[in-house]
Amino acid sequence: MNANGMFIVRLLVAMILGAFVGLERQTRGREAGLRTNILVCLGSATIIVVFQKLSMEFNVGAESAIRMDPARAAAGVITGIGFLGAGTIVKSKDFVRGLTTAASIWVVSAIGVTVGLGEFVIAYVLTMLVLVALYALHRLPIVRDHYFSLHMKWEGDLTLLDQIIDQLQEKGIQIKNRSITRQPKTGSCHVTLVLRTRHEKTVAHLVSKLQTDTRFDEVGWH
Template sequence: MDFVDWDRVPVQLALVVAAFGLTALVGLERRLRRKSAGLRTHALVGTGSAVFTLVSAYGFGALPGIDAGPDPSRVAAQIVTGIGFLGAGVIFTNRDVVHGLTTAASIWLSAAIGMACGAGLVPLAIAATGLHLLSAVALTPLSRRLPRMVAPQGLRLRYADGHGVLREVLSVVEELQLSASVVSSRRIGGPGQPEVELLLRLEGKTDLRTAAVQLSGIDGVRDVAQQRLEDDPGD
């Protein structure tokens, strides 16, 4: 193992450990929020990115019989491309509502933090980790308080099943110039009187109370109530 530069090993190991620790903090924040990708996923992504970066910088040029110099940018570009597939795995759509965008972005950031550590840019990696935690602690509640031009509104409807009520509900929503997406839907009631409980996310200029009054007048609609929706469905 004469081709191993033992003088660099302690530094390389320290960089990998730094990547593991920093990205574990990112994953811990996701874990505390009970997201699909948590502590282990982010730590492994960051550690792997750091190792890939170090291998591309020091690995191949040190092998016997290889005269070409290292090309770290080539492996780094492949990390950026490959991590996109992993991030896409945590994004899913549930009844037209997209979830997991923020978690996918945090995985992407963990890869960047790991690459920064592998390149020896530990202060940059620390800054990126701090900014992520700042965005989670400060920007999330701030974004919920900022006024929105088109605020999402939620209405929970209970209506008789099997009488074409949903078709009429969607027709009224369209007349009110509202964009509707189904957040959840479930059947309730007994065999004799089947009903559906539907939660709609409504976006548009029409006031929520006006929409509720219009929908409650539809034959077959038993109840209409306002429902608070999740502020950041993409989280």
């Protein structure tokens, strides 16, 4: 296999390994899913491959004034990918979400760099470890808090909100933040509640019940 064929294989491997991590993220409904992780991994590998190819073509030596060091390119990729990961982090007054997704984007770029350097075994092992951390460890019975935003819209007074709050308290769901908007002319109420609970299914059951309540014009959560 010539050099071009070898580089193409590296890009294909980067695409496949990035897809593995992206698929896990997408099944959980995260912001950075299949396509994002593929592009990050593929782009990282491409930068390293291009630097290596240029080094081979120009036969750049250690004493040359032109430095095309793949190691420096790798450092630039890992550092530069931070802006994309930062875009997936949502920070509120009481909670932070998206840190795992941001970390997965960062490590996917490392997978791409590793594949670009031709270290397939390390890239495979790294991908498997990432999947273990994201998928297997997520299923461990670790007690942790879950945060959700509950959005409700209806026409009428705010006494309906008091009933919802009572239901949340009965189920042990804490309200960490609330946003209430009411239009006096139309009587339309729009309420957003940030909830914290240790039982995700409890919130899902409550939302499902609220969505069947005809008093609400709109009920959603994420």
